[in-house]
Amino acid sequence: MHPTRWGDPAAVAPLPETTRGLVELAFGIHESPAVEEVTLPPVGLPGAVLDELRSLLGDDHVHTDDATRRLRTRGKSTPDLLRARAGDLADAPDAVVRPATHDEVAAVLDVAVRHHVAVVPFGGGTSVTGGLVARREGYAGVLSLDLVRMKGIRDVDPVSMTAVLEPGLRGPEAEALLAGHGMTLGHYPQSFEYASIGGFAATRSSGQSSAGYGRFDSLVVGLTVATPAGTLELGSAPATAAGPDLRQLLLGSEGAFGVITAVRVRVRALPAEKVYDAWHFASFDQGATAMRTLAQSGLMPTVLRLSDETETALNLASHSDVGGESTGGCAMIVGHEGASVAVKRAAVAAVLTELGGTDLGEERGRAWAAGRFHAPYLRDAMLDVGVLVETLETATFWSNVDRVYAAVRDALTGALGEKALVLCHISHVYETGCSLYFTVAAPEADDPLAQWLAAKAAASDAMTGAGATITHHHAVGTDHRPWLSREIGEVGVGILRAVKAELDPTGVLNPGVLVP
């Protein structure tokens, strides 16, 4: 992906007329100048290191050209895009290396340790928390360890319903390989089209179908990890009491403890049916109560998603065939996937109706499913016209949802002004609580980066202040690192530092990320 934009250039569309109208209505801003091409800092790595890497991997798999380096610079947060749009690609890696096997990954780490080169594992490049921005100071250079050549599937076990996936597989590639065996992973985050298996594991990703298939961490049965201290092979059984679960220490380690080179995942049979219904609730609170009731009565659909009043109104404004803002209330998407969904769909519908919901039918459900990966493109189009757009998310227990929702909204509007639009949805539901995912849009200030960083800090303070997590599924990266100690405490930070020192004693792995 280009450093200033999301996704496939062929998929980029101009701002849709409906949304363009909304932008003008909201902010009165018109299209800004086209983004200029940006230049890269020179390659700083010593030639001897590059030669060693070339002799290890072959000349074809060590890249120092600007085009390749540009595509491996930072991730896809709005600050990442704003920096790139402002001509700042100072975080570009010196070289991009492409090992093809676990042993080659381990060998690259060995070179990095001996020459004190920072290593940034790179899968899909979709981090939105600064997970691909290695600290450069004190290092001989920065290597992007691109896992693009590790796209295999191994050990498909149709009896145990597991398979081993290599880390460089993107979402659609993994699903295509599994589909050949009649299997699915069912992991569909918004970044699905680009994000990778290794990245899902390293960041504790959660997909839009998490209610049915589970968070990615719950789908991981085993892990192989290359570290400077040696190889970790974890996951001896479906469950074990043989000490702490070390898989859960590597899941979420964001490349700071090691490079994940294989993931054994739990898979399911390809669903025979998929049906997505839309429902209407009078209020966000009423809809959330319905979600909680489903989760606590064991009637969880595959997809369960509730937009608040503002998000519902905005979505409806761009779907004039369904209705306009004046309808009010909140839209819920309820999806069922599996072998015989009719019984479950009816049971869920009965509960939702009992709790005040109105069935809006499949049309809007299908529209959601069709557009489920498109939001990042829309963000690019909004940035093009001078509207700052970003998302952030958290999770909390049901009894704390109102408090967190209000606190984060207040923090964002307090920082960005009353003209800011703050939308929210719940898209991950558990027996004990749920996620809250906020989308923010505001007229760009003179320094939109500083403008956003202040809003982000205010929102993060609000989350931790209200007892919620700093992130439900976007990982820590560099952006959330200042808040991590508020969440896990100084003793928890001490544990992370101790594990880091054990596995990566010279600190070459993704320095500056995760560990405070």
Place this chain on the structure above:
Amino acid sequence: MHPTRWGDPAAVAPLPETTRGLVELAFGIHESPAVEEVTLPPVGLPGAVLDELRSLLGDDHVHTDDATRRLRTRGKSTPDLLRARAGDLADAPDAVVRPATHDEVAAVLDVAVRHHVAVVPFGGGTSVTGGLVARREGYAGVLSLDLVRMKGIRDVDPVSMTAVLEPGLRGPEAEALLAGHGMTLGHYPQSFEYASIGGFAATRSSGQSSAGYGRFDSLVVGLTVATPAGTLELGSAPATAAGPDLRQLLLGSEGAFGVITAVRVRVRALPAEKVYDAWHFASFDQGATAMRTLAQSGLMPTVLRLSDETETALNLASHSDVGGESTGGCAMIVGHEGASVAVKRAAVAAVLTELGGTDLGEERGRAWAAGRFHAPYLRDAMLDVGVLVETLETATFWSNVDRVYAAVRDALTGALGEKALVLCHISHVYETGCSLYFTVAAPEADDPLAQWLAAKAAASDAMTGAGATITHHHAVGTDHRPWLSREIGEVGVGILRAVKAELDPTGVLNPGVLVP
């Protein structure tokens, strides 16, 4: 509990006639002499340390009398009982301290660190893997940190369906407190009547209703842990991507990383109905396939348990009203608990019938439920008549079950001789695999302890050799420690050592347990 026996003396019964007949049939052995009272080593802790503890906790909560120390000596494995029966209580703690609060626990740890005294956290005392046998060499003494005074319930949240339980609560005490709020934890390991909330968490316990309620580690939402490095407060949300899940590092830490002083658990509504059916399958393999089909089609009952042919025959021999050994095949227990079990019960019955099962009705299911915690008493009665009895368990993926089952059986009969009875059941079922729980009975040799340790080593070698875990729900303790590096590798062991050094730098916490 008395160090030579399980449970409540009032609940001890002589060997039932049916089983006594079976023992004589199988081994031709008659009752051995009554076990003699055993004496304790003198208290080795310096008086100044005891005085400091008394000033901290009060005289009433620091015990050095033999009766109290005897009840806090070791756990309840057969080797523990055999050592006690042979008059060896060398592992008795020097003193038993009973802090009442988190701060008092932290203060005890501070005393222990300053005087280099080993600390063994004690909940229910039901460890069967040597988890309560601290290494004494190099320490000023051994303290049993008895959590018996920490039996509170706090922060009951009926919206989020969570509650905070203190670690000293035994299973029935926790259930009684939760029942007062219309809630249940649903965690029923065989040790339920004595084992404690803290112990469940520290050992990654799994209960007989794990298919419906989940393993204990999946029920833990948050943890408070006192460590020499300070207090850990973990669990900020139902799910989070804020780095590695440190809760999963403390779950299974067996007192070696810290003392768990509070556990926030996920709870469920008290079930309106409970029904347990028995089913018959022609073979263990056929029954296991039926279990796998249920798990992989999302039709999991609350309890799912399958005895192999030998265990089925032996159980039937002691239930003459149901039938004798000649009926053959395997018995399965299928339990449903919840609000409206009829629909699920019918759906499960349809699948089981389709896969060759025969419904034996509720009578034998009820008999299982009534006797589900009684096996340890039977072991005492068997030991009394010179029959060595012990259990061990593992877990593996479905495609590996046959191999592990055969390997462990062969190892046990190889070590104990052809006269040994080896029974097995599957009692914990997952989409990807299951547990295998073995019960072994053999005529006692001249040195039954050495006899058993050789058999245990052979079985453990067989498990790790066949790619299974060394324990599904009994933890590592001292007994499994020699095999842990085969399961998590030397890099994994390095992580445990690094975390231990960070949280317990002087190594006073349960030394000799868990960490190789």
